[in-house]
Amino acid sequence: MAALYDQLNGWGPDYEHWLKVAGTVSAHDVVDLGCGTGQLTVLLARAGHRVVGIDPDPGMLQVARARDGHEAVTWVQGYAADIATASADLVTMTGHVSQLSHRQRLGPGPTRAAAGTAPRRPGGVRHA
């Protein structure tokens, strides 16, 4: 599945949108939650943001770590709860992460609300 992901879900205009958002809010630190194979994650890093890509799936992260530009990203295998407190100016969730989330690992409550626990800096922005 991870090996085929990029073929089935290539670049989309949503990536352009989030790059623009990150630039507009002058985000220094960005967390890409549910980064998958890191398509957007690496683009954010290339745009000059300091980026952490988090995903629970080791196969997706393996593809991400093989991507050109991967070395500019800090990759973390985990969940929203693994984001360090107050560590981001912007948290992105793209590609239906909230709908596809591993609910049983998020604890009680709706998935979207659980993802919403990802901490931000004061004044930080969360887009999903």
Ligand SMILES: C[S@@+](CC[C@H](N)C(=O)[O-])C[C@H]1O[C@@H](n2cnc3c(N)ncnc32)[C@H](O)[C@@H]1O
């Ligand atoms: C459809 S992919 C989207 C990947 C990427 N964001 C993109 O736009 O291509 C959904 C990703 O969400 C991840 N995911 C599932 N549950 C998660 C959770 N609780 N926290 C963070 N990521 C999760 C999956 O492992 C998968 O890589």
